Amino acid sequence: MALSTSTSTAASKPLKKPRKHTDNFSGYAFIAVALVVYALFTAYPVVKALIISFQAYKPLGSTYVGLDNYEATFKSALFWKSIRNTIEYTLLTVPVSLFLSFTIAIMILPLRKKVQNVFKAIYYLPAVASGVALSVVWLWIYDPLPEGIFNKLIGFFGISSQNWLGSSATAMLSLVIMSLLSSHGASIIIYLAALIGIDESYYEAADLDGASFLQKLRHIVLPFLRPTTLFLLVTAVIGSFQVFQNAYLMTGGGPDHATTMVGLLIFDNAFKYFEFGKAAAQSLILAAVIAFISLLQFKFLGKEIDY
């Protein structure tokens, strides 16, 4: 199943030498536009972000302020709160979402191909709707009045109505539930593809030994899906640390900053208060944190996996 990136044509190398010039030319011609776009809209902004983070930014003549932006960030209680919120959000969404996706993929596996595709399509559907459209719908689902959909639902279980997005006790939970119900499609499909890729012979051998379903799950499926899980985990955590669209659209970070994630804090600093220097410093801290966490995950979970 792997679209491997093997380019081992060492044998034909000597033959090619005379052609090298023409290939250089066409190679660069093919990537020219991509390189220009990359240099202008990715590379330059990254370098610029580094510079701005040491400045008090003004459109005409910024002044260098050394590490002031970083210092102010580390001293800001709101920054630490936003980090805590981001970690809380990540811990509540990512593991649950991965577990759900894995379970569902396992459940889809024995069904007929056609039925599999129907379920794949259903679970993926929320991912094609825009975040703004979904936020509009969920805003009404979380209507704090007793007639609100979610309040009616928990009413069945005898729980009294909540001010879901308006109270600092439930606002984060509301965002978590919304995320869990609208973003598992891709990971289910990826898990299923990996499950289908496990070679039949492993199960046959296990059957000969009289292995049960759970034993097969534990000794065959889990080890084989480890790279997939690692991939999903790392991308989900990276994504989760940058998340702020739902918070921006549903709660604005409130109430009382209960849902202010780092991503939203940076956005607010930049485009609400126009503190570009501070926003740049915080974004680079975020980048460092994300890189560090990804590294940790590879170190502790990536053992024995060779790509």
Added chain:
Amino acid sequence: MALYNQHIGSPKIRAVRNTLLGVLLFLFALATLFPIYFMVISSFGDPVEAGAVSYSLWPHKFTLDSFVFFFHYSKYSVRWILNSLIVAGCVTVSNVIFATMAGYAFSKVRFRGRALLFTILLAAMMIPYQVTQVPLYILVVNIFQIENTYSALILPSLVTVYNIFLAKQFMSAIPTEIIESAKVEGASQFKIFFRIIVPLSKTVMAVIAILTFMDSWNTFFWPLLVTNTMDMQTIQVGLKNFRFANTTYFSPMMAGATISALPMFILFFSLQRYFLEGVTVGAVKG
């Protein structure tokens, strides 16, 4: 799949088990689909309700008045959809062309610095969006001074690293012998690309096209940042403004949300295979 007991002797047990799994999956599917279902049926309600909003889980009424209401709210409503189409269309076409070209170069053309350049490109995927956001805004608004234009909406996403990565992954699987023998016959790299690579890469081009169009259609923050008049906004920004200006109009808001999502649903149901392929093609590598 022999993870499950096949129950070869008793097809009945197998049928019962699969039905049970189907029911569980169906229940979870209901929870997943509910917000979308709720959005669509609510959009057919009356635009202005007397008294409190009545949430109904069943379509008790069918009128398109709320859609009319949404389009009458601003004379630019149609323009928003048009803007989204123009921007997403341009971004999609340019991504398909330039990502495919770059993907070919990075997978099959030998040129100096290829591996290094590709690594530098890939490194960009690790950088959070927040880092480039502010400088990108300054670049477009203060330096290029193209705020509130189509260029501002389109240029930064002309070709994305992710799409180049997808194209490269796919094309690495094309046998190099085909290209070598074309070279022997004297074909130029450009001829090889258009005559051999493009016809063989239709799948990945379709995947790139669909994912890019969807991303661009759904994108919200960049258009929010670089547009400042109603006539240049995209449907997502327009919908958000409608929501903030009319907090009490339940059905029209749902109608607006439905309008913003409908093109993607149509696209999804007609080209499902490519959507689902797009999910795995970038992910499964090990």
